[in-house]
Amino acid sequence: MNASPHDLPVVVIGAGPTGLAAAAHLVERDLEPLVLEAGPAAGAAVREWAHVRLFSTWAELTDPAAEKLLAPTGWVKPDPAAYPTGGDWAEAYLQPLAEVLGDRVRTGAQVIGVSRVGRDRIVDADRAAQPFTVHVAHADGREERILARAVIDASGTWTAPSPAGASGLPALGEKAAADRVSYRVPDLDDPAVRSRYVGKRTAVVGSGASAFTALAALATLAKSEDGQGAHATWILRRGISGSTFGGGTADQLPARGALGLAAKAAVDEGHADAVTGFRTEAIERAADGRLVLVAEDGRRLDPVDEVIVLTGLRPDLSFLGELRLGLDERLQASLALAPLIDPNQHSCGTVYLHGHRELAHPEQDVYLVGMKSYGRAPTFLAMTGYEQVRSVAAAIAGDLDSADRVELTLPETGVCGGSGLYDTPEAQSGDSGGCCAPPAPQLVQLGASTAVSTTVTAANEQSTGGCCGS
Numbered sequence: 001m002n003a004s005p006h007d008l009p010v011v012v013i014g015a016g017p018t019g020l021a022a023a024a025h026l027v028e029r030d031l032e033p034l035v036l037e038a039g040p041a042a043g044a045a046v047r048e049w050a051h052v053r054l055f056s057t058w059a060e061l062t063d064p065a066a067e068k069l070l071a072p073t074g075w076v077k078p079d080p081a082a083y084p085t086g087g088d089w090a091e092a093y094l095q096p097l098a099e100v101l102g103d104r105v106r107t108g109a110q111v112i113g114v115s116r117v118g119r120d121r122i123v124d125a126d127r128a129a130q131p132f133t134v135h136v137a138h139a140d141g142r143e144e145r146i147l148a149r150a151v152i153d154a155s156g157t158w159t160a161p162s163p164a165g166a167s168g169l170p171a172l173g174e175k176a177a178a179d180r181v182s183y184r185v186p187d188l189d190d191p192a193v194r195s196r197y198v199g200k201r202t203a204v205v206g207s208g209a210s211a212f213t214a215l216a217a218l219a220t221l222a223k224s225e226d227g228q229g230a231h232a233t234w235i236l237r238r239g240i241s242g243s244t245f246g247g248g249t250a251d252q253l254p255a256r257g258a259l260g261l262a263a264k265a266a267v268d269e270g271h272a273d274a275v276t277g278f279r280t281e282a283i284e285r286a287a288d289g290r291l292v293l294v295a296e297d298g299r300r301l302d303p304v305d306e307v308i309v310l311t312g313l314r315p316d317l318s319f320l321g322e323l324r325l326g327l328d329e330r331l332q333a334s335l336a337l338a339p340l341i342d343p344n345q346h347s348c349g350t351v352y353l354h355g356h357r358e359l360a361h362p363e364q365d366v367y368l369v370g371m372k373s374y375g376r377a378p379t380f381l382a383m384t385g386y387e388q389v390r391s392v393a394a395a396i397a398g399d400l401d402s403a404d405r406v407e408l409t410l411p412e413t414g415v416c417g418g419s420g421l422y423d424t425p426e427a428q429s430g431d432s433g434g435c436c437a438p439p440a441p442q443l444v445q446l447g448a449s450t451a452v453s454t455t456v457t458a459a460n461e462q463s464t465g466g467c468c469g470s
Helices: 017-028 044-048 064-073 086-104 191-197 209-223 254-268 370-374 382-396 425-429
Strands: 010-013 033-036 109-116 132-138 143-148 150-153 201-205 231-235 272-275 280-285 291-295 306-309 366-368
Touching: 010 017, 010 132, 010 143, 017 033, 017 064, 017 086, 017 370, 017 382, 033 086, 033 109, 033 143, 044 086, 064 086, 132 150, 150 382, 191 209, 201 209, 209 231, 209 254, 209 272, 231 254, 254 272, 291 306, 366 370, 370 382
Parallel strands: 010 033, 010 150, 150 366, 201 231, 201 306, 231 272
Antiparallel strands: 109 132, 132 143, 280 291
16 A cells, blocks of 8 residues: 555544544544545434434533534534434534534445455454555445545444344344334324324333333323323333432433433323333234234233334444454443443443543554444443543544543433343342342332233332432
C-alpha cells in the first residue's frame, strides 16, 4: 500500500448519537472522520422510535464537542430541563450535527465487512502496519472498499432485538406468528398501529424501560374513549420484587424512575395482569388466529391478539468476523468492560466509568462504542457513549493523558440488580444478607378493579431499604 495509515480517515460506523459525537471529537483533534450510516438519514434508528419520550433531559443528550461544532451555525440548544422524544432528538440535534459534518457523513452506506488489507483473521505477519479495509454496500447497489486508519463501530443494537424465547432462541412458532408479533414500543398515535391494539388483548414480554413504556401506553389506550377492552398481559421471566418496577423516586434520573411507576400503575389499576416466572417456550396459533404463549413448565396463557417482545437487544457482529475481537462469552462486550457492567454481578445500578482501555480489542485501533459496546447488557446512557468516544478519539490522536482521564459522573438507578438475571433459589430466599437481598415472594392479586386469571401470580413488592433506596 502506498498510503500511510495516518493519512487515512477514521471510519465511524453509524450516524446515531454516539457515532456523530465520535466524528465531532475526531474533528476537534484534527483527525478526519468518515461516518457510514446504513439508513437513509442521520439518526435512522432513533427516528424509528420517534414517538417515544426519553427519560434523559436535553442536558444529558448533547455532546460538548458536537455543541462546539454546531455553535457557529446559530444552533440553539433546546431547554436543558425538557425531555425530548426520539423524533425531537433526531430533528433538533442529530440532523443539524450531520449537516455540519457535511460530506464526512454518508447515508445509505451499509458496512458489510471490515478487515486488514491483505490480511484475513488468521494472518499475523505485519498485521498492525496494514490499514483497515471497510467493505460498503450502497443503497443504489454499488459496492466499494474504503481504507481507514482506525474503525469506531457505533452501529448500536437496534437491528437485532432479542426474541421471546427464554433460551435466547426464538420460541417455537415465533417466526410463524410474525404477523402478530412486534419487537418495538407501538406508536399508538398512528391510526394504523392503534387499530392493532384497540379493544385487543396484548402480551408484553420483558421487564425493562421499553416494557414499562409499552405497558403505560397500553394503559392509556385502555382509558381512552376508543380503547375500551384493551388489556395487557405482562410476561415476566422472574418474580416481582422491590426492584421490578425500577428505582422509582430513588432513581437519579426521575423520568426513568417514573416509567416503572407508570407500569406499576397499569397493573394496580387493572389494565394489565402480571404473569411471573414465565419463560416462553412456544407461541401457538389458536383456531381463531390469536396466539397462545406456552412456558417451559407447560403453562399455557389465555389467547392474546398481539405480542410485543421487549426482551433486550443484541450486537450484530457478523460484519466484524475478520477482526480479532476480545469479547466476553456472556455479554458480548469487550473483556475489560464486561465485568464493570455485568447485571449478574452489579447492584444499585452502578456503572463504573470507562474509556479507551476498557473498549480496546486485540485488533489495535478497533473500538466498539455506544450501545454496541455493552453487548447484551442493559441500562446504557447517551452520556456514557459521549464519554467513551471522547476517550477513544484522544487515544487515536495519541493523547493518552486525556484519553485516560475520567470526565463524567453517571447517575444511579436506585435499583438493586445484583441478584442476577435468573431466579435461582438463592436469589429468591431473601436471606443472603446485605442491603440488596431480594424480598421473599408472596402471591398477591394485582389489579384491584378486575378479576385475576388463575394463571396470574405475582410477588409482593417490598422496599429493600438501605443503599438501594426504596
